Amino acid sequence: MTTISETLSATPVRAGQPAGGEEPVIAVRGLRKRYADLEAVRGVDLEVRRGEIFAFLGPNGAGKTTVVEILEGFRERTEGDVTVLGADPARAGGAWRDRVGVVLQESSPEPGLTVRECLELYAGYYRAPRPIDETIALVGLSGKADTPGEALSGGQRRRLDVALALVGDPELIFLDEPTTGFDPSARRAAWDVVTGLRDLGKTVFLTTHYMDEAEHLADRIAVIVDGEIVATGTPASLGGRDRMPASIRFTPPAGAGALPASLRPLAETDANGALTLRSDAPLAHVQMLAEWACAGGFDLSDLDVRRPTLEEVYLSLTTADRKDRS
Amino acid sequence: MILLLLRLFRIVASTRPRNASARPDAPDGPGPGRVSLVLHQARYDLLGVLRDRQGRFFTMVLPLIFLVIFVGIFGNNTVGPEHVKASTYYVPGLTAMAVIAGSFVNLVISVTAQRESGVLKRRRATPVPAWVVIGGRALTAIAISAATSTVLLVVGRVAYGVQLPTSTIPAVALTIIAGSATFCVLGYAVSTAIGSEDSAQPVTQAIMLPLYFISGVFIPNPSLPQWLQDVARVFPVSHLAAALHHAYDPSVHGAGFMWSDLGVLAAWAAIGLAVALRRFAWAATAAPA
Numbered sequence: 001m002t003t004i005s006e007t008l009s010a011t012p013v014r015a016g017q018p019a020g021g022e023e024p025v026i027a028v029r030g031l032r033k034r035y036a037d038l039e040a041v042r043g044v045d046l047e048v049r050r051g052e053i054f055a056f057l058g059p060n061g062a063g064k065t066t067v068v069e070i071l072e073g074f075r076e077r078t079e080g081d082v083t084v085l086g087a088d089p090a091r092a093g094g095a096w097r098d099r100v101g102v103v104l105q106e107s108s109p110e111p112g113l114t115v116r117e118c119l120e121l122y123a124g125y126y127r128a129p130r131p132i133d134e135t136i137a138l139v140g141l142s143g144k145a146d147t148p149g150e151a152l153s154g155g156q157r158r159r160l161d162v163a164l165a166l167v168g169d170p171e172l173i174f175l176d177e178p179t180t181g182f183d184p185s186a187r188r189a190a191w192d193v194v195t196g197l198r199d200l201g202k203t204v205f206l207t208t209h210y211m212d213e214a215e216h217l218a219d220r221i222a223v224i225v226d227g228e229i230v231a232t233g234t235p236a237s238l239g240g241r242d243r244m245p246a247s248i249r250f251t252p253p254a255g256a257g258a259l260p261a262s263l264r265p266l267a268e269t270d271a272n273g274a275l276t277l278r279s280d281a282p283l284a285h286v287q288m289l290a291e292w293a294c295a296g297g298f299d300l301s302d303l304d305v306r307r308p309t310l311e312e313v314y315l316s317l318t319t320a321d322r323k324d325r326s
Numbered sequence: 327m328i329l330l331l332l333r334l335f336r337i338v339a340s341t342r343p344r345n346a347s348a349r350p351d352a353p354d355g356p357g358p359g360r361v362s363l364v365l366h367q368a369r370y371d372l373l374g375v376l377r378d379r380q381g382r383f384f385t386m387v388l389p390l391i392f393l394v395i396f397v398g399i400f401g402n403n404t405v406g407p408e409h410v411k412a413s414t415y416y417v418p419g420l421t422a423m424a425v426i427a428g429s430f431v432n433l434v435i436s437v438t439a440q441r442e443s444g445v446l447k448r449r450r451a452t453p454v455p456a457w458v459v460i461g462g463r464a465l466t467a468i469a470i471s472a473a474t475s476t477v478l479l480v481v482g483r484v485a486y487g488v489q490l491p492t493s494t495i496p497a498v499a500l501t502i503i504a505g506s507a508t509f510c511v512l513g514y515a516v517s518t519a520i521g522s523e524d525s526a527q528p529v530t531q532a533i534m535l536p537l538y539f540i541s542g543v544f545i546p547n548p549s550l551p552q553w554l555q556d557v558a559r560v561f562p563v564s565h566l567a568a569a570l571h572h573a574y575d576p577s578v579h580g581a582g583f584m585w586s587d588l589g590v591l592a593a594w595a596a597i598g599l600a601v602a603l604r605r606f607a608w609a610a611t612a613a614p615a
Contacts, residue, residue, distance in 0.1 A: 102451035109446065111440070125452040168452065
């Protein structure tokens with residue numbers, strides 16, 4: 001999106017914002033939330049650093065929304081320490097809200113107002129709002145500035161929501177499932193907006209159900225299951241992903257003969273005759289395969305070496321944990 | 327009444343502590359002055375209401391249609407306890423309806439819709455103080471009620487020759503503002519009992535239609551059986567209508583304030599305030615997850 005990069009280059013990071021490395025933007029220790037008959041959050045620790053995009057993942061009912069709403073100051077906690085931008089969100093007031101932007105999971109445009117009017121209304125709430133047209137351009141709605149909010153498509157409404165959260169020029173932005181229900185191109189456009197936020201020096205706390213979204217956007221990820229954090233890490237290392245075996249997959253041609261002896265215990269054959277090797281040493285194993293194929297005078301034309309996807313890691317984290325509990 | 331409304335705002339504002347500021351040197355609250363922020367909020371709320379075709383019809387056009395119909399039915403017969411012309415009776419009666427439609431009905435529908443669709447919660451996530459959002463919307467309702475009442479007054483004067491005694495203009499103005507404020511508070515109270523946008527319109531009509539009929543808005547009160555009059559006297563609609571009827575009565579000399587009726591309105595406002603403060607919510611109630 002050219003509009004974004006143009007806008008960004010024209011808008012330097014707000015002066016006076018300290019660089020990373022000091023006090024975290026969000027610090028959560030021993031957070032618990034009990035409802036009448038259920039403990040939705042059972043001792044959560046989290047830390048989000050300045051300027052990072054932090055993705056918070058978990059199945060429905062895992063306590064995700066409860067944690068996010070406590071961080072946003074919408075819910076009281078039962079126990080634990082929560083600091084967001086140096087204040088307790090449960091007690092923070094207007095000056096704190098001035099520095100936080102919230103994109104709710106579901107919210108309609110302001111009734112009867114155009115995109116620009118919605119932003120004018122919200123800009124009036126903040127002490128030092130961003131310029132309105134620039135904010136509209138940042139989310140790619142310049143062509144729709146005079147369109148009633150209620151006439152926008154689902155994806156455009158979401159972008160209006162993001163613009164409303166940005167117009168106060170916050171340091172920290174909560175994005176609750178920002179692309180649910182988007183088509184692939186709308187999702188790409190939204191990702192550009194979020195990446196643009198990082199370039200502005202904003203800290204982003206993101207929840208999503210899409211692993212490709214977390215992988216594309218997040219600097220770090222935490223996974224919550226049944227009210228507890230089961231894994232934290234970068235997209236590449238979450239849940240030991242970087243140490244997990246790779247999959248080497250290929251279909252041996254007819255008459256290829258037996259695999260080298262050392263590879264045989266790693267192999268599984270599927271219904272189509274393809275072999276999958278679970279490999280801790282993919283390079284060495286591929287070399288053995290290559291020697292084996294060269295010696296036999298054939299090729300492995302569909303050879304595929306693959307790391308476990310974030311989705312696989314996530315599913316193993318969320319389902320394994322559930323099995324332990326039941 | 328205005329004082330009561332101001333107190334409402336102060337109490338609501340204080341329900342959220344705002345002492346733990348991350349920047350201790352920063353003044354609390356948003357940049358613009360507080361009062362100008364209410365006007366800012368009211369301006370955009372008003373735009374929203376005026377652009378809503380259905381709301382426009384029910385709040386601003388329908389009372390006028392009723393005026394034309396009722397005066398058409400009763401012609402120049404004298405009606406009501408004061409034996410005034412039908413038009414002189416129905417201009418203040420339907421002004422009461424206009425005040426209620428603009429304050430109570432329209433506010434209940436829009437506040438319920440905004441709560442259920444996340445608009446209120448999103449505003450709550452900004453630095454805007456609670457009393458600005460609530461006060462801006464109430465101010466919008468009062469402005470709409472006052473505007474529709476003025477239209478009725480002018481149409482009554484031009485089309486039907488209904489004279490408003492000059493001496494009672496302040497009484498009419500105060501009654502409209504006080505009535506509007508009361509029905510705003512009651513609107514906030516009733517909105518807490520309505521679970522969805524779809525049921526807001528039928529519920530408000532189910533409350534108000536019977537009250538219009540027994541409170542002297544549609545039918546002069548003395549034509550009703552005594553027990554219905556007694557029932558009507560409990561509710562605020564009859565007192566708003568009575569105060570307006572009195573001020574429009576050509577035989578009245580003096581300022582025309584009906585303090586007893588305004589007192590009943592104030593009592594209802596207090597009840598509404600108590601309910602609203604206890605039950606008002608910024609967001610739809612969702613299952614915890």
